Amino acid sequence: MIDNSFEGPLRDRARFLTGLGYHDFATVVRQCADVLDDPAEETVRPIVEEAFAAHLGEQESWPDELxxxxxxxxxxxxxxxxxxxxxxxxxxxxxxxxxxxxxxxxxxxxxxxxxxxxxxxxxxxxxxxxxxxxxxxxxxxxxxxxxxxxxxxxxxxxxxxxxxxxxxxxxxxxxxxPLTWRRRRFGVLADWPGAEPAPSGQPMEISYCDMPRGGVQNAWIPASFPHARDVLLTMAPYTGNYINFKLRSRGGLIAAWGPGPVLTFEIPLDEDSAREVTIAEAERLVSVLANEGRVALTD
Structure with a gap:
């Protein structure tokens, strides 16, 4: 049971961390447990589940660009x-x-x-x-x-x-x-015990390393263009962080941060294709890959 004096602050923290949008379900549960004197995660989990369900329901009606x-x-x-x-x-x-x-x-x-x-x-x-x-x-x-x-x-x-x-x-x-803070959750950030199955038929798959906050996602996960774009834009620009983009049919790209910081895109197994890009160019390359099914790095 949760002490009544803690329930309000706990719900506020769950809504905040869920709305902030940078932490997965397990991390939100752990951080919410810190509010309690007895941080038993099983007492916190139902409140975080409510916050996730509400957030994911609301984001369905949000505009594409936030x-x-x-x-x-x-x-x-x-x-x-x-x-x-x-x-x-x-x-x-x-x-x-x-x-x-x-x-x-x-x-x-x-x-x-x-x-x-x-x-x-x-x-x-x-x-x-x-x-x-x-x-x-x-x-x-x-x-x-x-x-x-x-x-x-x-x-x-x-x-x-x-x-x-x-x-x-x-x-x-x-x-x-004076912005409106709304962070759409995708992939591992949208996963929780009551989550619906991930949509099938996504145009690409991604894997990435986003240290220190986003962690390492070695397994390929299906991704829409908005999902892939979100990973690209929120990834910390630390040397060694990267994203692999792979079409379900054939072809793909690798994006990696290097010293500077600079963002480099290249075609897998083709080091000669590597070139530095701006954020606008990076978004265009990922958009073409997802929406047109082709690699536009050498256009």
């Missing part, structure tokens, strides 16, 4: 431009800033950063929009001009991808993004 797709697209573009861009990064702003240096690989440099911490994500998932911190790497106070420059790049990227931005250039203020 604000979170636009946000992830902008963040990957910023990463490739030398600005570390992270969501749900640590618990608070102070910890977020102090730990961002670990996001820069040894021997590499980054010009700046932008991130939202866990408290920001809680506000966004509950409907309050997203607030972003930004700045330049270094010790001591932020040079105002340099910090404002990073802020402008972040704001421009968000607007370029169709998001509204509430920021007038003041480096002393955080960037407000």
């Amino acid at each position: 604000d979170t797709d636009r946000l992830h697209r902008a963040f990957r573009e910023l990463d490739m431009a030398g600005i570390v861009a992270r969501l749900d990064h640590t618990c608070c702003q102070n910890c977020g800033i102090s730990e961002l240096g670990a996001e820069v690989p040894k021997g590499e440099d980054r010009r700046g950063y932008v991130f939202a911490h866990r408290q920001d994500m809680e506000a966004a998932v509950s409907g309050g929009g997203l607030t972003l911190s930004y700045g330049v790497f270094g010790n001591g106070e932020q040079p105002a001009d340099a910090q404002a420059g990073i802020g402008r790049e972040v704001a421009d990227a968000l607007r370029r991808h169709g998001l509204e931005v509430g920021w007038e250039g003041d480096p002393g203020k955080r960037i407000e993004v």
Whole structure:
């Protein structure tokens, strides 16, 4: 039995983690169990099941393109431009800033950063929009001009991808993004004890490595284009992370993050085909593979 004093916070946490959309069912259960003095997962599981059932039912009526797709697209573009861009990064702003240096690989440099911490994500998932911190790497106070420059790049990227931005250039203020937080769950993120069988007849299969958060999916799993695109856009841009795309008939692609960070696509067993791509080009390649059944890397 769950103590009445814990049931409300537990349901809130289950709804938040399910809506956040980055953790699978088992992880949500474990994190929800932390709310209780006696973290027995079997007492938590029914509440998480309710949250998953409600979320998966709601997402059926959502539009194809979501604000979170636009946000992830902008963040990957910023990463490739030398600005570390992270969501749900640590618990608070102070910890977020102090730990961002670990996001820069040894021997590499980054010009700046932008991130939202866990408290920001809680506000966004509950409907309050997203607030972003930004700045330049270094010790001591932020040079105002340099910090404002990073802020402008972040704001421009968000607007370029169709998001509204509430920021007038003041480096002393955080960037407000009045988006609607909706994360569609696919694949392992949509799997739970009451899940319907995965749709058959998907155009492709994928496998991937998305460390540290998404883990390793060695087994091939059926994927629609929106599913494959979601994995592509949310994958952390760490060297060694990759996605394999395979058509059910014949042909496929490999996408991999490397130092820089840069995103490279290549045809399996054909190293000469490898080339660096932008996020827009990457989406187009995956779209053509899924929707037209052909490899367009050499077009």
